[in-house]
Amino acid sequence: MYRQLGTRSNFSEIGRRYGLDRHTVARYWESGEEVEDRRSDRPSTFDAFGDAIAAKASLPGVTKKAVHEFLLDRHPDAGLAGYNVFTQWCRSRGVGFGGGAGSEPHPRFETPPGRQLQFDWKGSLAMTDALGEVFESDVFTGTLGYSRVHRLVYSPTRTEDDLLACLLATFVRLGGVPEEVLTDNMSAVVTMSGGRRRRSERVLRFLREAGAELVLCAPRTPETKGKDESADRFVGRLRAYDRDFVGEAGLIAAIARIEARPDAEPNETAGLPPAALFMCERERLRPIGNLRLLREMVGDVSVQVVPPTMLVRAAGRQFSVPRSCIGRRATVTAMPSGQVRIEVGGELVAVHDASSARGPIVYDERHYAEALEGKRWAGDADIREAARADLELLEGLGGGGAL
Numbered sequence: 001m002y003r004q005l006g007t008r009s010n011f012s013e014i015g016r017r018y019g020l021d022r023h024t025v026a027r028y029w030e031s032g033e034e035v036e037d038r039r040s041d042r043p044s045t046f047d048a049f050g051d052a053i054a055a056k057a058s059l060p061g062v063t064k065k066a067v068h069e070f071l072l073d074r075h076p077d078a079g080l081a082g083y084n085v086f087t088q089w090c091r092s093r094g095v096g097f098g099g100g101a102g103s104e105p106h107p108r109f110e111t112p113p114g115r116q117l118q119f120d121w122k123g124s125l126a127m128t129d130a131l132g133e134v135f136e137s138d139v140f141t142g143t144l145g146y147s148r149v150h151r152l153v154y155s156p157t158r159t160e161d162d163l164l165a166c167l168l169a170t171f172v173r174l175g176g177v178p179e180e181v182l183t184d185n186m187s188a189v190v191t192m193s194g195g196r197r198r199r200s201e202r203v204l205r206f207l208r209e210a211g212a213e214l215v216l217c218a219p220r221t222p223e224t225k226g227k228d229e230s231a232d233r234f235v236g237r238l239r240a241y242d243r244d245f246v247g248e249a250g251l252i253a254a255i256a257r258i259e260a261r262p263d264a265e266p267n268e269t270a271g272l273p274p275a276a277l278f279m280c281e282r283e284r285l286r287p288i289g290n291l292r293l294l295r296e297m298v299g300d301v302s303v304q305v306v307p308p309t310m311l312v313r314a315a316g317r318q319f320s321v322p323r324s325c326i327g328r329r330a331t332v333t334a335m336p337s338g339q340v341r342i343e344v345g346g347e348l349v350a351v352h353d354a355s356s357a358r359g360p361i362v363y364d365e366r367h368y369a370e371a372l373e374g375k376r377w378a379g380d381a382d383i384r385e386a387a388r389a390d391l392e393l394l395e396g397l398g399g400g401g402a403l
Contacts, residue, residue: 045078060239063097063237064090065083069258069261071086112146115179116180117142117143118143120141127245129245129247131247135251140155144174155348158188164206167181168295169348176287177288184217211286211288211289248364249322249349295333299335301331302314303330310322310367311363312342315354316360319362321344330343330349334354338353338355339353350367
């Protein structure tokens with residue numbers, strides 16, 4: 001820099017600034033050499049995962065942040081560096097990620113603590129597990145306007161039943177209810193008749209009993225609930241798990257891990273993690289209304305301890321849950337539509353369709369395969385085939401065993 005300016009440098013001052021002897025600085029000056037920083041020559045912690053990073057980067061819709069979070073989750077002991085270092089590594093290796101076009105500008109707006117929850121559906125998502133099975137589902141996203149605390153809930157469909165179940169799970173997890181909930185014209189909330197919007201009476205009554213008011217965005221203005229729209233990037237991280245999870249339980253676990261991380265990351269507007277801001281906002285949330293009544297409005301609810309058979313009762317039948325639920329208390333909700341949702345520890349673990357089930361016992365094939373692991377069938381080449389054969393026999397004996 002001094003040479004470019006045509007001036008002679010002060011060797012003593014440079015030496016004091018960088019901890020070098022003035023004679024060393026003078027030697028480099030006289031010989032025309034550069035003082036190099038050799039840190040860039042060190043191998044990166046990401047080099048060992050170069051192939052995996054390139055493969056994940058090629059997935060449609062996956063983001064750089066999604067791949068970084070995936071690596072931290074799958075390789076916690078590898079000592080991987082932070083996101084900024086990962087960005088530099090990708091740039092230096094020419095690893096590219098897809099990007100979208102710019103959008104129309106819109107100003108930010110803030111809401112006081114406890115005022116608003118924004119929610120929406122993110123989907124439809126098609127994810128393939130490590131065994132090649134495809135799971136098509138949706139994710140309910142809810143975001144508190146002040147703290148930006150996010151809630152992500154796995155849902156196989158997005159019916160009115162699903163919406164009420166997800167809202168109830170969100171209120172219970174937050175420990176309170178905001179003054180208003182904001183969403184768009186989703187079909188579970190709004191129907192169009194004669195060019196006019198009609199709100200679902202069931203949803204309105206549920207929110208009224210919970211203690212919140214329903215507010216709808218103006219048509220074609222998704223930026224109105226921009227804080228929840230930002231949850232798209234968190235759901236985008238889920239795509240990095242494509243072919244790196246096993247079964248529905250693995251997909252739900254991946255969603256739970258992704259949900260936890262954003263709340264610990266400093267928000268770019270507030271400069272604080274949402275979890276820290278939520279400590280203030282939680283005190284401003286309204287108490288949840290009659291919780292028992294709200295559960296009954298969602299569906300017929302019962303609480304049961306899961307037996308070794310991995311079956312719980314609902315709607316006159318028995319439905320399976322994952323093996324890990326044995327001995328734990330499960331909340332079983334039979335929806336008016338025939339859907340049966342089963343939660344353990346506040347997390348959704350299984351969903352069944354009672355309307356299409358055959359017989360009194362309904363085992364999910366994946367759950368039954370889990371039960372066979374470690375038994376005499378463990379030596380079989382394909383446990384899933386053994387499970388399918390057993391369920392066919394069970395059905396033939398009048399036991400049901402619907403898949």
